[in-house]
Amino acid sequence: MKNIPKPYMNPYLAGFLLGLVLLAAFFVTGRGLGAxxxxxxxxxxxxxxxxxxxxxxxPFYSEYFSEGPGPMKNWLVxxxxxxxxxxxxxxxxxxxxxxxxxxxxxxxxxxRLIFAASGGLLFGLGAQFGRGCTSGAxxxxxxxxxxxxxxTMMAIFGSGxxxxxxxxxxxxx
Amino acid sequence: MAPxxxxxFVNPDLxxxxxxxxxxGFGYVLEQAGFSSSRKLAGVFYGYDFVVLRVFFTAAITxxxxxxxxxxxxxxxxxxxxxxxxxxxxxxxxGVIMGVGFILGGFCPGTSMVAAVIGKIDAMVFVAGMFIGIxxxxxxxxxxxxxxMGSYLGGIFVFDSLxxxxxxxxxxxxxxxxxxxxxxxxxxxxINKVSFEExxxxxxxxxxxxxxxxxxxxxxxxxxxxRSNWNETSAQxxxxxxxxxxxxxxxxxxxxxxxxxxxxxxxxVDVRSPEEFAQFSLPGAVNIxxxxxxxxxxxxxxxxKTNKVVLYSNATTLSSxxxxxxxxxxxxxxxxxDGGLNGFIQTVFLEKPADPAHNMNLAYQNRFREKxxxxxxxxxxxxxxxxxxxxxxxxxxxxxxxKGGC
Numbered sequence: 001m002k003n004i005p006k007p008y009m010n011p012y013l014a015g016f017l018l019g020l021v022l023l024a025a026f027f028v029t030g031r032g033l034g035a036x037x038x039x040x041x042x043x044x045x046x047x048x049x050x051x052x053x054x055x056x057x058x059p060f061y062s063e064y065f066s067e068g069p070g071p072m073k074n075w076l077v078x079x080x081x082x083x084x085x086x087x088x089x090x091x092x093x094x095x096x097x098x099x100x101x102x103x104x105x106x107x108x109x110x111x112r113l114i115f116a117a118s119g120g121l122l123f124g125l126g127a128q129f130g131r132g133c134t135s136g137a138x139x140x141x142x143x144x145x146x147x148x149x150x151x152t153m154m155a156i157f158g159s160g161x162x163x164x165x166x167x168x169x170x171x172x173x
Numbered sequence: 174m175a176p177x178x179x180x181x182f183v184n185p186d187l188x189x190x191x192x193x194x195x196x197x198g199f200g201y202v203l204e205q206a207g208f209s210s211s212r213k214l215a216g217v218f219y220g221y222d223f224v225v226l227r228v229f230f231t232a233a234i235t236x237x238x239x240x241x242x243x244x245x246x247x248x249x250x251x252x253x254x255x256x257x258x259x260x261x262x263x264x265x266x267x268g269v270i271m272g273v274g275f276i277l278g279g280f281c282p283g284t285s286m287v288a289a290v291i292g293k294i295d296a297m298v299f300v301a302g303m304f305i306g307i308x309x310x311x312x313x314x315x316x317x318x319x320x321x322m323g324s325y326l327g328g329i330f331v332f333d334s335l336x337x338x339x340x341x342x343x344x345x346x347x348x349x350x351x352x353x354x355x356x357x358x359x360x361x362x363x364i365n366k367v368s369f370e371e372x373x374x375x376x377x378x379x380x381x382x383x384x385x386x387x388x389x390x391x392x393x394x395x396x397x398x399x400r401s402n403w404n405e406t407s408a409q410x411x412x413x414x415x416x417x418x419x420x421x422x423x424x425x426x427x428x429x430x431x432x433x434x435x436x437x438x439x440x441x442v443d444v445r446s447p448e449e450f451a452q453f454s455l456p457g458a459v460n461i462x463x464x465x466x467x468x469x470x471x472x473x474x475x476x477x478k479t480n481k482v483v484l485y486s487n488a489t490t491l492s493s494x495x496x497x498x499x500x501x502x503x504x505x506x507x508x509x510x511d512g513g514l515n516g517f518i519q520t521v522f523l524e525k526p527a528d529p530a531h532n533m534n535l536a537y538q539n540r541f542r543e544k545x546x547x548x549x550x551x552x553x554x555x556x557x558x559x560x561x562x563x564x565x566x567x568x569x570x571x572x573x574x575x576k577g578g579c
Contacts, residue, residue, distance in 0.1 A: 008213075011227035012354075012378065014206035018228060019235020021198040026240060027248075028183070028191045030176030031255035033199055035283035036303065043307045060314035078189040082196020083203070083283065084290045090204035091291030099292040102211045102279070109294075116211070116295040119278015120285065120302020121309070122270050127282060128310040129267025129321060131257065134281040135199075137264070139229060141257040143236035145339065147331045148259040155268020157217075160275045164218040167276050171215045 006094040022143055029075065032140025035083070036127035037076035044071045076136075104171040115170055130155075176253050200287055209288040211279030211295055218276060220364045223357040230350040234343075234385065241343055241392055252467065252502075256328035263321050278302065344389040351382055411500060420496055421511040422483050424520040425538070428545040431456055440480035441510075444495040445487065455485065455514070463495045467502055475504045485510035485517075521545050 008014075025032050044064050048055045048071070055061040064071040071077075091097045103112035127133040130152045132140070138156060141149015177183040183191070206228045207213045216222025243249040275281060278299045280288060285303070288296030310317060332342035362372060414420055430439040441458035443450050450460040461471045475482055484499075484507060486492040492509045499507055510517060521542055 008207035008224075009202075009205040011206060011224045012231050012381065014202055015228040015231025016235050018199070018202045018206070018232035019239065021195060021202060022232060022236040023239040023243075024198070025195045026236070026254060027176060027243070028195070029178045029188065030253045032236075033195070033283075035281075035286060036307075038286075039282060039300065039303045040307050043304055043311065047308070047311065058311065058314055059318075060311045073189070075188060075192045078192035079196040079199065080286060082193040082198075083200035083286055084196075085193075086197035086200025086202075087204040087209065087287035088200075088290045089197075090201045091209065094205070096204075096209065097291050099294055101294045102288075103295065104212065104215075112295055113298045115277045116279065116298040117302040117305075119274045119276070119280065120299035120304075121306040122274030122302075123278060123280070123282060123299075124274075124303035124306025125310050126267045126270030126272075126274055126306075127303075128307060129263045129317070130271060131260070131264070131267070133271065133283065134229075134275075135283040137257060137267075139233055139236075142233040143240060144251075144254055144256050145237060145330050145332055145342065146257040146259065147326070147329045147334045148257040148264045150331045151259065151261070151264045152268040152271075155265045156272045156275060159269040159272030160218050161272075163273050163276050168219065170277070171212070171279070172219050172221065 005096045019143075022140065026143070031075075032136070032143060033079065034076045034132055034136030034140065035080060036124065036133040037074075037136060038080035039124060040128070041071040041074060041077050104169070105173045106169050112170070115167075176249060199283070200290075203284060203287045204291065208284040209291050209293060209296070211288065211293070214281075214284060215276070215279045220357075220360050223361050226357055227354060230353060234347050234350050237343060237346065238385070238388055238392070241339070242388075245392075245395055256330070258328050259326040260322065261324035261326055263323065266320065274306075340393045340395070344393055347385055347389040351386070354378075411497065414500070415497075420500075420507065420509050422481075422508040423511045424517040425541065425545075427455070427483060427485075427510055427517065428521050428549075429541070432545055432548045438480045440474070440477050440482045442474065442482060442484050443486070444484050444492050449487075453514075455517070458485075461495075463491055463498075466495050466499050472502075472504065475499055475507060481508060482506065483508045483510050486513050487515055488513040489516075521549065 022032055041064070044055075044061050047061055048065060055065065088097075101109045101112055103109060107115075123133065127137070130137045131148070132138075132152070134153075134156060138149055138153035142153055143149075178188055178191075203209070207224055208228070213222050213224055217225040240249065240251065240254070244251045271281070278285075280296055280299045282300075282303060285296045285299040289300050314321075330339070332339045335342065337345070361367075427439060427441070441455050443454050443458045443460045444463045444466065445460075446462055447460055450458075450462075454460070459474055461474065465471050466475075484492040484495050486495075489509060489512065492513060496507055496509045512520065524542070
């Protein structure tokens with residue numbers, strides 16, 4: 001018998017709970033959530049291992065090695081470990097584990113993966129300029145009512161809507 | 174009280190443990206909300222599924238309202254919260270690039286992690302793409318730096334940018350969110366051709382909507398006095414101090430304290446720029462540039478209870494501004510050097526001694542100023558011979574370290 005995944009949570013309830021998680025993050029540490037920062041830490045660590053001299057000459061990388069316990073022992077990295085564990089637990093409980101490619105009805109899995117990689121590349125690049133991604137800059141920034149949070153949020157969704165038409169084939173029939 | 178870690182209530186070593194626990198909640202909620210599906214996420218751009226907007230907006234107004242309420246109740250000191258600094262063009266261009274990335278990739282970083290861990294191959298590829306994107310940024314950092322570091326506006330707030338009060342902005346955001354929920358539901362139903370029966374079987378959310386509107390109205394009605402800081406000094410009290418000039422300390426007193434050391438301990442705080450401070454400063458002074466006057470490290474120095482804390486600048490404009498801001502923020506017993514550095518030099522070094530024959534007080538004053546001149550010029554002083562530094566020129570105190578964000 002095929003395992004039928006449970007339905008998703010009510011979005012407003014999920015949003016409320018997510019808001020509480022964010023509030024808890026503020027309450028404990030004074031800063032919100034983030035995700036792209038972890039990928040940045042991993043990139044910096046990798047580059048640091050591969051080419052230590054190169055890292056020393058580049059302010060973007062070297063900042064992370066100059067003080068503190070290094071790029072991997074930080075708040076965001078442990079937060080992301082928690083995210084992975086929490087999501088795995090949730091997926092397992094709801095019967096959603098399993099290898100799969102999500103895609104629109106009109107494209108092949110190969111096409112989807114190529115675009116997924118390009119999207120990831122752009123998101124990684126953009127998150128550096130934005131000083132955080134949808135969670136770190138937009139959501140967290142909005143919760144503390146910072147101008148940067150609102151600007152980044154509007155820019156993300158604004159540009160998304162502007163280009164959505166041209167890439168509609170990826171997602172809709 | 175909170176935030177716990179910056180206030181020192183929780184051992185910083187537990188920081189990473191808390192990070193993991195909060196991450197658990199974050200990951201669980203994202204996955205439960207359906208954010209592990211790129212099809213669902215991309216739906217917000219094509220109108221067939223607005224789950225992203227619902228979750229995102231609800232979370233933002235929940236956390237925002239929570240922070241406002243905590244701050245009213247004095248449960249959280251919102252001066253210790255990290256406020257994302259605004260680098261105008263970097264934020265906008267970054268957002269635009271991320272928006273395109275969202276359409277192409279169907280994920281954002283957090284959601285891609287959530288999806289990758291439950292086996293979504295497209296998400297794993299997306300994460301790999303992010304590595305490359307960040308690597309490109311790192312490699313071409315020098316090219317990107319002018320944009321990345323440019324148009325810096327500081328940790329500004331959106332309600333200030335819009336010229337509104339924080340409470341009104343919060344209320345407006347709640348209203349916009351509720352309207353967006355209604356409108357997007359309508360659009361979604363049109364696009365998905367939802368039947369009337371299905372629509373009418375859905376919950377109407379009247380209760381939560383009314384609760385949150387009530388909350389917004391309550392926030393506006395609350396008196397704004399206890400906001401942000403419960404030990405702020407009232408404007409009235411400030412005015413009284415300013416009018417009476419209670420905060421002023423004259424040059425003789427400062428000179429006396431410098432000469433005689435321990436009798437009347439003064440803590441001199443130089444509020445000018447680090448460059449000016451390095452060029453010339455009073456002995457033993459600490460440099461806190463006015464821009465950093467509200468930072469935690471500064472507060473520790475300014476609220477020193479054992480010494481009389483005296484602020485100075487070249488004249489009195491900058492130091493008075495610093496005095497006002499710090500006093501308003503709740504730091505008591507601060508003083509300003511009357512006449513500033515210029516006045517100090519004028520009084521101690523340049524003023525011609527008045528004819529002492531008519532006035533005994535003047536005679537004493539002259540004698541004292543002569544002694545002070547001796548002290549500063551020669552470094553010879555009977556009272557504290559150990560601080561034999563050269564004239565008045567610089568003694569660099571420990572500079573408070575300003576720590577930036579991520």
